[in-house]
Structure formats: C-alpha cells, structure tokens
Amino acid sequence: MQDQNYRILVINPGSTSTKIGIFDSETAILEKTIRHDSAVIDQFDKIIDQYQFRKKTILEALDEEGMNVSKLDAVCGRGGLLRPIEGGTYSVNDAMLKDLRQGYSGQHASNLGGIIAYEIAQGLNIPSYIVDPVVVDELSDTARVSGFSLIERKSIFHALNQKAVARRVAKEVGKPYNESTFVVTHMGGGITVGVHHNGRVIDVNNGLHGDGPFSPERAGTVPAGDLVELCFSGDYYRDEIMKMLVGQGGLVGYLGTNDAVKVEQMIQNGDAKAKQIYEAMAYQVAKEIGAAAAVVSGKADAIILTGGLAYGKEFVGLISKRVDWIADVIVQPGENELQALAEGALRVLRKEESAKIYSVN
Ligand SMILES: Nc1ncnc2c1ncn2[C@@H]1O[C@H](COP(=O)(O)OP(=O)(O)O)[C@@H](O)[C@H]1O
Ligand SMILES: CCCC(=O)OP(=O)(O)O
Numbered sequence: 001m002q003d004q005n006y007r008i009l010v011i012n013p014g015s016t017s018t019k020i021g022i023f024d025s026e027t028a029i030l031e032k033t034i035r036h037d038s039a040v041i042d043q044f045d046k047i048i049d050q051y052q053f054r055k056k057t058i059l060e061a062l063d064e065e066g067m068n069v070s071k072l073d074a075v076c077g078r079g080g081l082l083r084p085i086e087g088g089t090y091s092v093n094d095a096m097l098k099d100l101r102q103g104y105s106g107q108h109a110s111n112l113g114g115i116i117a118y119e120i121a122q123g124l125n126i127p128s129y130i131v132d133p134v135v136v137d138e139l140s141d142t143a144r145v146s147g148f149s150l151i152e153r154k155s156i157f158h159a160l161n162q163k164a165v166a167r168r169v170a171k172e173v174g175k176p177y178n179e180s181t182f183v184v185t186h187m188g189g190g191i192t193v194g195v196h197h198n199g200r201v202i203d204v205n206n207g208l209h210g211d212g213p214f215s216p217e218r219a220g221t222v223p224a225g226d227l228v229e230l231c232f233s234g235d236y237y238r239d240e241i242m243k244m245l246v247g248q249g250g251l252v253g254y255l256g257t258n259d260a261v262k263v264e265q266m267i268q269n270g271d272a273k274a275k276q277i278y279e280a281m282a283y284q285v286a287k288e289i290g291a292a293a294a295v296v297s298g299k300a301d302a303i304i305l306t307g308g309l310a311y312g313k314e315f316v317g318l319i320s321k322r323v324d325w326i327a328d329v330i331v332q333p334g335e336n337e338l339q340a341l342a343e344g345a346l347r348v349l350r351k352e353e354s355a356k357i358y359s360v361n
Contacts, residue, residue: 006073006349010341011058011116013050013078013109015041015189015217015247016258016308018057021338022067025346031338032061038217038258042247045239047107054109055116075121076345077113078160078337079133081105081208082358087136087159089344091355092118092128099360105156106208107246110134129355131344132160134208136201143203143295156206157192158307164340165306165332166196173301181300183292183327185285185319187309188335189258191215193288195295203295205288209246213284216258216309219249220284251277260309282318289319293326300327307335 005024012019016038022030034057044050062069079090082099090096092114100111114130121128136159146153162184170177178199185193191214192207205212205220214220222245231241244253252258254277255266266274293300303323309315310333320329347353 004350006346007071008342008345008349009062009069009072009075009117009120010338010345011075011077011113011120012337012341013054013112013116015109017189018054018109019338020058020061021342022062023339023342023346026339026343028339028342030065030067032065034061035259038247038252038256047103047109047111048101048115050109051112051115054112055119058116058120069120069124072121072124072126074127074129074345074349075117075124076129076131076341077115077117078110078341079114079130079135080111081108081156082133082135083360084135084137084155085133085358086138086356087132087163088356089129089131089348089353090133090358092121092130093358095360096130096358099358105135105154107242108134108208127348127355129345129348131341132163134159136163138200138202139204140202154206154210155201155204156208156210157194157201157204158186158188158190158207158335159201160340161186161306161335161337162192162194162196162201162204164336165304168336169302169304169330169332175301181296182302182304183289183296183300184304184306185289186335187215187285187305187307187315189215189217191218191220191285191288191307191309193285193292195292197296203292209242213288214250214281216251216260217247217249219245219253251281260312260315264312264314278315279318282315283322286319286322289323290326293323298326303327303329304332305329306332308333310334 008023010021018034100114117128137155139155166182167177170180182196190207194201194204211221348355
C-alpha cells in the first residue's frame, strides 16, 4: 500500500561515526551524524563492547530531537560482517545476531547495526531489518584468486552506499544500473573501490583488513613479507597487530587522528608530514582506481567518488588529476546510506519484496 505512511528508524554505525535517521516512508524527518574521536573508540577492546555506548548515543540523540520511538513501525540497521550473502533486505534473526555478536567475518562497527536495531525493535514489538550488508559478495571467479592458494580474496565493502550512489548516478546519466559500468570509490573510515558492471560488483578491495589503499583508520595493503616478520617478532600479540591494521592504521597510525578535516588544518598550519601522508592516501586511491578500471579494459561510464572524504576538495582534486583520463569523475560527497536503509525496509513493509532470511546452512 503506497499511501500508508511507515515511520522507520535507521541506524548506521560507521568506524568514525554513528548516523541515524527517522523516515516517514521515503521522506527523512531527521538525519543526524555523531562523530567519534578515535581516542574514544580505542577504549573498547572489541566492537561488541561498544554496544552500550553506541545505543546510548542513539537514544540520547533521539531524545534531544524530541523523537518518540513508540511511533515507529520498523527499525533498520546497517548490516555487518556476516557470512558472504547476496544483496537485499534481511530480517534480523537469531542466526544473524549470533554471527554479528561474534563478528563472523571480522570486527567492524556495522556489526552493531543489526544488533541495536533488533534490541530497539524488540522492546516495541516491531520488525527489524538490515539492508545490503558489508559482506555482499558478487565477485567474479577471477577476482577471488589472491595468488596464494590458501587464501581467497573476499568482498567486504561499503555495499549499501556504493550500490545506492551507483543507482543514483545511473539514473542521472539516463542509463539503467544493470547496463552500466562504474568504478565507485567510497572514502570513509575505510576506503573501498568497486567495479560495478551490469548491476554486479565484480571486483572490490576488502576494505576492512584485506587490501587496497590506506584510509583514515586502516592500513590497506601492506608488504606481506614484512608483516609476517612483524607477526612473528615476539613483540606483539595477535590482537595488537590486528588493531594496528584496522582502527589504528592509516591516518591514525601516522598522524594520530581519523579526522581528515583536522589533517587539512594541520597541512594549512605547515605540517609537512601531514601533507605527505594525506597526498600518499590520495595517490593510493588513484592507483586502486586505475587497477579497477583495468578490470573493464578502461571502459567505465564514470568514476564515482563518494563518502565523507569526498567533501575534501583538495583531496578529490589530487585523485581526479590522476584518473580523469579514464572516464568522467563524478563526485557525490557523503553517503546515501540512511535513505537506502529506509527504502530497503519500506520495500518489505509495503510487501513489494519479501524479507530475505539469513541462514547458516
Ligand atoms: N568536509 C570534509 N572535508 C574533508 N573530510 C571530511 C569532511 N567531512 C568529513 N570528512 C572526513 O570523512 C571521514 C569520515 O567519512 P564517513 O563516510 O562519514 O565515514 P564512516 O561512515 O566510515 O564513519 C573522516 O575522516 C572525516 O574527517
Ligand atoms: C567494512 C567495510 C565498510 C567500511 O569500511 O565502513 P566504514 O568506512 O564505515 O568503516
């Protein structure tokens, strides 16, 4: 029923922020971003330990805005590191909660999206969902090959925003998403570069702890042999190394902050190291885009830059000047994730789609 209004709370925990929204069907009546300093996030050992902190942050923000949760029809969270699955809207169920709590495919703030959505919805006796989680897997068989027979490449990326932005750009350029080819680069706490070809993301770097450019808080690809030496040096525990790669890598490791706005201020104040590192991050992003474009023999309809870092005009300029010979560069700063979450829940509430069931068998 198109004319019935559904009020939906959407929750998007990112590595550097918690974003929330209240939607009356497709219309946002509240959108809020709460940024988290890396020093605050670092106090927590595991992602699940952030549960109370993030939930309290969300409920306080809703309270401040005078939003009454008892009027909600559904809660929808960004989905996390489950087992690899196809895209779509999923009901939060016990199997999913177990994998999210454990972090089946790793530790990332998005694991909390489904858990918090479920907890809030449970108290109100309304349904909870996740949409296009970070484990959406559409890789080609060739892209899965890592070069090391014991390890397969994985698809862990900003699936929700990459797909939403690619669909929006396809509409703008008047070509169906399912017939378009885009290199989509999401630049947030992590950075992922996806090759969208005829509606599927056939290659993408694992932006959590796999490969690709370094990012505000992740190391990206690091020299493999040197990493092995470090792991077996006896100087570090496993969890310490993992944290240095994810959370304390990238800008945090070099400059002590995950905030690109602060880094830009440091550069303006004449900090030469900040300038070198920021430029190196743009250099690595451009290199990854070049590699992604090679997957489709350079025949991309456009290169899309999105995520929080795409607000940085100089940063975008540093990337564009290296890749604009491949295709037009379209900049869509920020993300469309809250809207995409609301629309995913809405399709199910309106019975245009059935919610998919997450199962471990
Ligand atoms: N106006 C801006 N200029 C440059 N960088 C920005 C701007 N706004 C946000 N950012 C940076 O974008 C990054 C966060 O991106 P975002 O997509 O919100 O991340 P996440 O969702 O992973 O938490 C941070 O490094 C933040 O400082
Ligand atoms: C785990 C891949 C998605 C990702 O990196 O999200 P953030 O940028 O929000 O950390």
